[in-house]
Amino acid sequence: MRNSSMSKNDLILLFCFSAAILAGPIILAPIGAGYPDLLQKFAIFGIFALGFNILFGLTGYLSFGHAAFLGAGSYTAVWTFKLLSMNPLPAILLATLMGGLFAALIGFICLRRSGIYFSILTLAFAQMSYNLAYSVLTPITNGETGLQLRQADPRILDAALGRDYGAVLPSSDFFGIDMTGYPGFYFCAVILIACFFFSMRIFRSPFGMMLRAVKSNQNRMNYTGLNTRPYALAAFIISGMYAGLAGGLLAVTDPLAGAERMQWTASGEVVLMTILGGSGTLLGPVIGAGAIKYFENIFSSFNEGILMKAFDFLPESLQHIMVSISSLFVGEGWHLTLGALFMLIVIFLPGGLMEGFNRLRTWLGNRTGGGDGGAVPDTAPAPSVGGD
Amino acid sequence: MSLLSVENVNKSFGGLKALDNVNLEIAAGTVHAIIGPNGAGKSTLLNCFVGRLEPDTGSVMFDGQSLLRIDPHEINQAGVSRVFQTPEIFGDLTLLENVMIPAFAKRDGAFTMNVWRGVALESDVRAKAMDMLADVGLSTKAQDIAGQLSRGDKRRLELAMCLVQEPKLLLLDEPTAGMARADTNNTIDLMKRIAARGVTMVVIEHDMHVVFSLAEKISVLAQGTVIAEGLPQDIKGDPRVQEAYLGGAHL
Numbered sequence: 001m002r003n004s005s006m007s008k009n010d011l012i013l014l015f016c017f018s019a020a021i022l023a024g025p026i027i028l029a030p031i032g033a034g035y036p037d038l039l040q041k042f043a044i045f046g047i048f049a050l051g052f053n054i055l056f057g058l059t060g061y062l063s064f065g066h067a068a069f070l071g072a073g074s075y076t077a078v079w080t081f082k083l084l085s086m087n088p089l090p091a092i093l094l095a096t097l098m099g100g101l102f103a104a105l106i107g108f109i110c111l112r113r114s115g116i117y118f119s120i121l122t123l124a125f126a127q128m129s130y131n132l133a134y135s136v137l138t139p140i141t142n143g144e145t146g147l148q149l150r151q152a153d154p155r156i157l158d159a160a161l162g163r164d165y166g167a168v169l170p171s172s173d174f175f176g177i178d179m180t181g182y183p184g185f186y187f188c189a190v191i192l193i194a195c196f197f198f199s200m201r202i203f204r205s206p207f208g209m210m211l212r213a214v215k216s217n218q219n220r221m222n223y224t225g226l227n228t229r230p231y232a233l234a235a236f237i238i239s240g241m242y243a244g245l246a247g248g249l250l251a252v253t254d255p256l257a258g259a260e261r262m263q264w265t266a267s268g269e270v271v272l273m274t275i276l277g278g279s280g281t282l283l284g285p286v287i288g289a290g291a292i293k294y295f296e297n298i299f300s301s302f303n304e305g306i307l308m309k310a311f312d313f314l315p316e317s318l319q320h321i322m323v324s325i326s327s328l329f330v331g332e333g334w335h336l337t338l339g340a341l342f343m344l345i346v347i348f349l350p351g352g353l354m355e356g357f358n359r360l361r362t363w364l365g366n367r368t369g370g371g372d373g374g375a376v377p378d379t380a381p382a383p384s385v386g387g388d
Numbered sequence: 389m390s391l392l393s394v395e396n397v398n399k400s401f402g403g404l405k406a407l408d409n410v411n412l413e414i415a416a417g418t419v420h421a422i423i424g425p426n427g428a429g430k431s432t433l434l435n436c437f438v439g440r441l442e443p444d445t446g447s448v449m450f451d452g453q454s455l456l457r458i459d460p461h462e463i464n465q466a467g468v469s470r471v472f473q474t475p476e477i478f479g480d481l482t483l484l485e486n487v488m489i490p491a492f493a494k495r496d497g498a499f500t501m502n503v504w505r506g507v508a509l510e511s512d513v514r515a516k517a518m519d520m521l522a523d524v525g526l527s528t529k530a531q532d533i534a535g536q537l538s539r540g541d542k543r544r545l546e547l548a549m550c551l552v553q554e555p556k557l558l559l560l561d562e563p564t565a566g567m568a569r570a571d572t573n574n575t576i577d578l579m580k581r582i583a584a585r586g587v588t589m590v591v592i593e594h595d596m597h598v599v600f601s602l603a604e605k606i607s608v609l610a611q612g613t614v615i616a617e618g619l620p621q622d623i624k625g626d627p628r629v630q631e632a633y634l635g636g637a638h639l
Contacts, residue, residue, distance in 0.1 A: 007508055204506040206492050209481075213489050216478040223438060223476065224490045224549065225464035227498040234501055 010200060017283070018193045025182065033294055036181045042290045043188035044249045047195045049273040049285035051242020054202060056271070057280035059235045060215030062119045064267050065106070065126030069099040069240040071133065071262035073247025075140065078147045078257045085157035086165070086172045088179055088187065092248040099244015100237050107236035111229060114218075126267055133259035146258035172252050184253045191249065195242060196286070202238070203282055211235050243270075272338070276345055278352030287353050292338065299337050302330035391416040391557055391588050392437070397446030399432055399612075406432045407443065408612035414557070419579070419589045421603035423596075425632065428609040430592045431473065434559055437590075438470050439463045451556060461498050467556035469549075471563055475542035477549065479535030483526055486534050487517035487548050494553040520552040524578060540571045544578075551582060558582070560591045564598050576601050600624070608632070 006014075020027065024042070028034045033042075048070060056062055073095035080091040110121040133141040141147055149169055158165075172179040179187060202208045210231050213221050218228045251257055260266070269292065277288025304327055311322045329337045349355045392414040399407040406429045414420050422430050435441040437448060439460040448455045455463050469490075478486050491513045496502065507514075521527045524544040529537070534545060543563060550558055563579070564572040572595065579602055583589060593599050599606065599620075606623045608616040610632040616623060623629055 006506065198503075201503050201506070204508065205503045206488075206496070206505070206507055206510065207501050207503050209485055209489060209507060210492070212481060212485075213478050216480040217476060220476040220478060220549075221489075222460040223464055223470055223472075225461050225493040225498060225553070226489070227459070227461045230499040 006204075010204065013282070014193075014197060014200065017196055017286075021189045021193060022186070024189065025185070031294075033297070036185045038293065038297055039185040040188050040249075040253045041293045043185065043192045044246050044253070045270075045273065045289035045293055046192050046286040047188075047249065048243055048246035048270050049277065049289040050192075050195050050199050051239040051246070052270045053239075053274050053279055053281075053285040054199060054211075054242070055235045055239035056274055057285070058203075058208060058211035058215065059232050061111070061114065061232060061236070062271070063110075063122040063236070063239075064119045064264065064271065065122035065124075065129075066239065066243050066270050067262050067264070067266035068106070068126040068129040069103055069243035070247035070250070070266065071129065071257070071259065072102045073099045073244030074251045074257035074261055075133075075147055075247075076244070077248035077251035078149070078255055079140075081149055081155070081170075081172060081251070081255055082153040083156060085155055086163075086170050087157075088172050088174055088248075088252040090157070091172065091252060092191070092245055095248025095251070096241045096245040099247065100241040102244070103237045103240020104233070107233050107240070111232050111236060123264060123267070126262060127264060130259055130262040130264075133262060141257070141259060144259075146256055149255050172255055179252050180254075188249050188253065191245070192286070195245070196282075200282055207231075207234075272342055276342060276352055278354030281352070281354040284352050284354040291353065295338065295341070296334060299330045299334035300332070302334075389416050390414055391451060392590070393449045394433075394436075395447045395449075397433070397436060397443045397448065399429075399436065399441065399443050406612050407436070410446070410609075410612070410614055412607060412614065414588060414590055415605070416588050417586050418604045419583050419591060419602050421591045421593055421599045421606045422609055423593065423599055423606060424609035429612040430609055431561060432612075433609070434470070434561055434590070434592060437463075437559060438468060464493070464553075464555075465498060468559065469551075469553050469555035469557070470559040471543070471546050471550055471561060473561040473565065475539070475546045477534050477542055477546055479533070481534055482531050483521060483534050483537075483545055484514070484517055484530040486545055487520050487552050488513050490549045491516055491552045517552060520548045523551070523581075524548045525574070540567050543567070544575070547575075547578070551587075554587075556588060558587050558589045560589060560593075562592055562594060564593065564595055572598065 021043070024039050025034045025036075028039070033039070048066070052063070052066055076098040077091040077095040080094050084090050106122065106125045110118055110125065113121060134143055151165070151167065151169060155163075174183070174187060177183045202211075210221075210226065213226070214228055214231050214235075221228050247261065250261070273288040273292050274285045275288070276291060277286065278284025304323060307323045307326055307330065308319065311319045314322060327333070329340075345352060351358075390413040392412070394410055394412040397407050397410045398405070410429075410433060412433075422433065424430050432441060436443045437450075437455060439455065439458060439462075442456065450466060450468060453466060455466070455468070478489065481489075488507070488510075492500075495513065518527060518530065521530055524547055526541060526544060526548065529541070534542070537545060547563065560579075564575050567575065576598055579589070579591075583602070591599070591602060603620055606618065606620055607614050608623060608626075608629050615632055616626050616629050618626075
């Protein structure tokens with residue numbers, strides 16, 4: 001029944017997406033990203049950005065505080081590990097719920113305003129959460145040290161089922177499968193695919209159409225008999241749940257939660273991911289998340305030694321000049337690269353990387369006589385977004 | 389039997405009295421024109437009907453229900469649709485989506501989270517919206533982005549968005565302003581067809597050609613009060629109207 005409500009193009013897109021994600025370790029190996037730690041990050045931040053896109057891409061409400069939900073999800077997951085079980089299922093379930101609950105509370109207040117005032121309110125709430133996690137809430141968050149697992153944690157469900165981790169510090173396991181390395185990636189990948197599917201359902205539903213109407217003209221919506229507040233709030237809660245889920249998965253692959261996950265830079269990062277990939281498109285946010293996490297990984301690992309080697313074809317004086325200039329952009333300074341990249345994208349490709357791909361496709365289609373342009377599965381934005 | 393009844397409505401902005409004890413009865417199934425010079429309070433009065441403004445005193449009753457102190461979306465759900473002076477449409481969406489949204493609002497109410505059933509399956513709503521677009525002569529542009537339309541087309545689109553809801557009362561604020569004569573005549577024909585379906589309409593209009601081809605009853609507003617009311621032929625000859633509105637010119 002559910003499949004009959006999906007168009008053929010959507011099924012192809014979902015299939016290609018799933019195949020590409022599951023084959024990630026092979027596909028991304030040539031560019032040096034085929035190892036599990038990075039792949040896990042791709043999947044987790046892909047989920048985070050997918051959820052953010054439901055709010056920002058569809059309704060146009062720009063939240064600068066989504067890291068608060070990510071952090072809340074992480075703390076909830078670690079507490080679930082400590083109190084209930086090391087199985088990731090209850091952890092991510094409760095993390096998602098906590099993200100949604102927290103988002104309902106913050107969204108209810110912040111959505112009284114729109115535009116820049118909304119953004120400022122969400123930013124203020126996230127910074128409040130961040131500071132609370134460091135101060136008043138230390139008994140829950142363990143402050144600067146971060147929330148960690150202990151051997152002595154009760155783990156009621158595990159204990160009831162007679163599961164004993166002995167003298168070692170337990171790590172999360174999915175019915176006996178350890179959630180680090182590739183199994184951890186595949187666990188996240190399957191959830192990412194489910195999240196992508198749900199996001200696609202929203203994009204293609206009347207509900208998604210209403211969310212785009214919220215972005216387009218709230219006045220007209222009100223005079224058309226639609227109540228805009230619950231629509232915006234529903235989008236906010238759904239994106240909060242995605243963020244909580246992503247936070248929970250971060251804790252699943254590495255059972256530790258720190259307050260820095262709630263900092264404003266983390267909130268800003270998901271905005272960058274979404275815009276870089278193409279906000280309002282289905283695939284864009286996942287691609288943006290992958291691109292940023294990949295570049296972060298590559299550029300931040302460069303050091304002067306590698307740069308010296310890269311420029312050793314130059315005369316020595318020139319080599320030193322080139323190295324001292326380019327070293328600003330790598331290592332700790334990789335944010336400078338990110339900033340430059342982001343500026344280029346916003347100026348030349350306002351629709352993000354997805355717009356770039358579409359332009360490339362049109363260009364290639366014209367070169368080959370426009371024959372096979374239609375055979376490529378539709379990776380474009382929802383048709384109704386107009387492909388811009 | 390009056391569908392909309394306005395009693396003793398007053399509205400001031402600071403020291404300016406925009407509406408001064410306005411009384412108005414709109415009979416069901418008629419086309420009622422409100423005319424008057426600029427600044428007479430016509431748009432203010434319409435704003436009081438749809439919840440954009442709240443009158444200081446007085447009552448606005450629609451179909452036995454007060455329209456005051458409720459949200460605009462509740463007023464629309466009760467059966468009142470409005471075409472604005474500056475077209476209010478969903479500029480980023482296609483024409484078809486623009487008309488499907490009000491159709492969904494009519495069918496599903498002010499808020500529904502229908503995520504599992506895709507738009508593609510809603511063939512009833514789609515067909516209804518396409519019919520409506522054909523009615524206003526925009527069906528060939530159904531997949532275009534609404535923001536790129538000409539002003540006249542935007543007006544017709546907005547009219548389609550209101551009509552697809554089959555409202556009991558349709559409020560039109562200068563539906564032909566800025567239109568070429570040919571377009572104006574098309575719009576008059578369209579409105580006549582709508583009126584023939586029994587939709588009650590309140591039209592604010594400056595173009596006397598439009599007013600006298602459509603209206604069954606006319607109220608003349610000047611400086612926030614109704615100075616004359618009656619059948620078109622009576623209004624045409626009323627000296628007070630000519631004085632206030634037409635500066636003494638003969639029609």
